[in-house]
Amino acid sequence: SSPDTNSMPVIKYPRARDPLFYEWDRKAQKCGLRHTIYAVNGDQYTGEWLDNLKHGKGTQIWKSTGAIYSGDWKFGKRDGYGSYSILDPVTKEYKRVYTGWWENDQRGGRGMFFYPNGELYEGEWSNGLRSGWGKMHYKDGSTYEGQWLTDQPNGQGLLRLPNGNRYEGGWKDGKKHGPGKYFYSDKGQLLEGIWVADIPKCGVLVDFGRDNAPDPTQFPLPEIELHDPAGVLAEARATFDDSHN
Structure with a gap:
């Protein structure tokens, strides 16, 4: 009688492996939550990564200005909700500049901007400028x-x-x-x-x-x-x- 085809063993072929240097590169890629990473210019970032880009929640401090951003990132840019503050050179305290929504590394959506002279804008933004409805x-x-x-x-x-x-x-x-x-x-x-x-x-x-x-x-x-x-x-x-x- 002919063999029962349903009971024939399934042959498992070994999966073709990527060259080893691809694997090394993958392990070196920054993904997920990492400790503080320092850039060559002294800027530092603590937070989440995806494919070597800041992505998720994170905090960046710029060495040249002492400014700090803490909030959402998408593919290396500030995008989502976040707060930006600058360091007062005299008091050495952080002064809030902007708290709100960001799009493509600029103020975009609803947010509050605190001016150095004490003035305040609360409302909508587009491409970093006051646009839409605001007070x-x-x-x-x-x-x-x-x-x-x-x-x-x-x-x-x-x-x-x-x-x-x-x-x-x-x-x-x-x-x-x-x-x-x-x-x-x-x-x-x-x-x-x-x-x-x-x-x-x-x-x-x-x-x-x-x-x-x-x-x-x-x-x-x-x-x-x-x-x-x-x-x-x-x-x-x-x-x-x-x-x-």
Whole structure:
């Protein structure tokens, strides 16, 4: 009878081995958690690796500046969540500069940036610049909250001044631009109009909260005698839109 093919032994071929130097190279590759590694320039890194690249959680200290980054890495670059601090040359203490999200070795996503003069930005970043929605706390006590693009207020935003005055409206390259409203809370007045490069070009000034104003004007504003002030403003706004599109 013919042999039962199901019971025939399976031949195990020996697996072809890589040349020995490949194996040595693999063992030398940095993977997983390692102790502190020092670069030739004196920089040091403690953390996780993948295929010879910083990858995972790790802390880097730059010798030249004393700066330190602790957080996430991807393929050799800061990417994910992390904190960056610099060494104060006088006090020898670390001062936090940025805490938040990183993309491709730059600030990207949401984060907080601490400026040397005490100012603070909390909001969105792109390619290392303030871009998206964010709030800036200025040294003089004023705040800007709104849209940013390439590190400046661009789009819609609200500026509050220490004296209570505020501007709500359009911005372009850090300046009031487009339709907006300026509330003079100290005087009890409101200017609604069109701004171009920080200058109101056309507007209507009315009393607003005058009874509660700390320093109201001596006389209330007379009633506007234009037949259609809203129409005039709408026409100016349309002209602005046409000339800036």
